[in-house]
Amino acid sequence: MKHIRAVIRLLLIAVYTILLYSVLMTGMGLIRLFRRDAIRWRTSILRMWGRGAAWIFQINIVTEGGERPKPPFFLVSNHLSYIDIFVYYALVRGTFIAMKELKSWPLVGFLTKTVGVIFIDRSLRSDVKRVNLKISGHLTQSQGIVLFPEGKTSDGSAVLPFRPSLLEHPVRTGLPVHYAVIRYETVQGDIPANESVCWWENVFFPTHIYKLAMLRKIICTVRFGDCEYRSADRKDLARHLWQEVSDRFAPMTDGG
Numbered sequence: 084m085k086h087i088r089a090v091i092r093l094l095l096i097a098v099y100t101i102l103l104y105s106v107l108m109t110g111m112g113l114i115r116l117f118r119r120d121a122i123r124w125r126t127s128i129l130r131m132w133g134r135g136a137a138w139i140f141q142i143n144i145v146t147e148g149g150e151r152p153k154p155p156f157f158l159v160s161n162h163l164s165y166i167d168i169f170v171y172y173a174l175v176r177g178t179f180i181a182m183k184e185l186k187s188w189p190l191v192g193f194l195t196k197t198v199g200v201i202f203i204d205r206s207l208r209s210d211v212k213r214v215n216l217k218i219s220g221h222l223t224q225s226q227g228i229v230l231f232p233e234g235k236t237s238d239g240s241a242v243l244p245f246r247p248s249l250l251e252h253p254v255r256t257g258l259p260v261h262y263a264v265i266r267y268e269t270v271q272g273d274i275p276a277n278e279s280v281c282w283w284e285n286v287f288f289p290t291h292i293y294k295l296a297m298l299r300k301i302i303c304t305v306r307f308g309d310c311e312y313r314s315a316d317r318k319d320l321a322r323h324l325w326q327e328v329s330d331r332f333a334p335m336t337d338g339g
Contacts, residue, residue: 089296095139103132104194123225125199126154126176133172142301144170148331149309151175152261156227157253160263161242161328162235163335164282166295167265170303177227180214180249182235199226203249205234215251222258232321238284239267239277239335242328247321254320259311262324264331268302276301277335306331 107128114121137144152158154176160167168179183204186192196202201217204210218228232245253260267276279298282291295301308327314320 085297085299088299089293092139092296093293096136099135099139100132100194103128103135107198120225122199122223123176126178126226129172129178129198130176133169133174136166136169137173137303140166140169140296140301141299142166142169142303144173145302145304146174146307147304148263148306151307152227154225154227155222155258156261157222157230157258158227158261158263159230159232159245159250159324159328160265161332162231162233162237163239163265163267164236164280164295165288165292166280166301166303167231170265170305171229174305175227175229176225177229178221179229180218180231201228211248211251214249218249218252219256222252232324236281236283239281241334242325242332245321245325245328247317250317250320253313254315254317257313259313260320260324261311262308262327264306264308264328266304266333266335268304268335269298270300270302273298273300275335281335 107125110124110128111121114124151174156175156177158175158177160171171177171179178199178201180201180203181195183202185195186202199221201214201221203214222228230249232249233243234246235243237243250260252258267280269276269279273279274294279294280301312320312323314323
């Protein structure tokens with residue numbers, strides 16, 4: 084049964100993604116023709132995609148804490164899995180800063196390149212400056228920025244140190260930075276979330292997503308911070324944000 088569930092879900096997410104992408108591109112053409120807000124249209128479709136993806140994979144999203152930030156916002160979060168993207172697309176109107184390697188993934192790479200995702204090559208220190216400049220152009224009244232400052236996904240045992248380099252824009256402009264904490268659990272009888280939802284140690288992506296698709300249900304809790312942070316120093320800002328997220332993160336043990 085679980086293998087049938089996985090195959091059906093993966094087929095559904097592929098069909099749903101292609102369908103919404105077609106709607107998105109058709110709408111973008113018409114909106115540009117009539118000089119309307121293309122970014123607002125794009126974030127609306129991506130929000131629909133995130134909610135649909137969560138439904139397909141049976142991700143039950145529960146929000147806690149403060150209010151969700153509204154554009155233009157700068158939001159940081161811990162990073163556990165690629166499905167973090169489903170969740171934040173479903174919850175807020177924003178785009179992401181992602182690793183350059185994502186562009187080379189079949190289908191996923193092509194799609195992300197055309198929906199406003201900002202890519203960074205973390206192997207090149209010089210690329211940080213380019214990305215920080217690009218961030219300013221992506222913050223609008225219709226769209227915010229979601230950043231995972233750990234720089235990679237973790238195994239859910241703790242929050243990794245936050246890298247301060249991509250906090251240059253809020254430091255330079257005085258923009259307040261919001262934070263959120265994301266965590267997953269699985270139901271009794273399924274593989275624990277730290278093994279089946281968290282994606283780390285270079286596990287082959289198709290193998291991992293197939294295992295994830297076999298799960299009956301995923302409980303995702305997102306706790307939004309009840310305050311914002313400003314600082315004139317990137318390292319100081321990163322340290323405070325890491326402390327807030329770390330203090331509110333419950334380690335994902337084998338029990339959930």
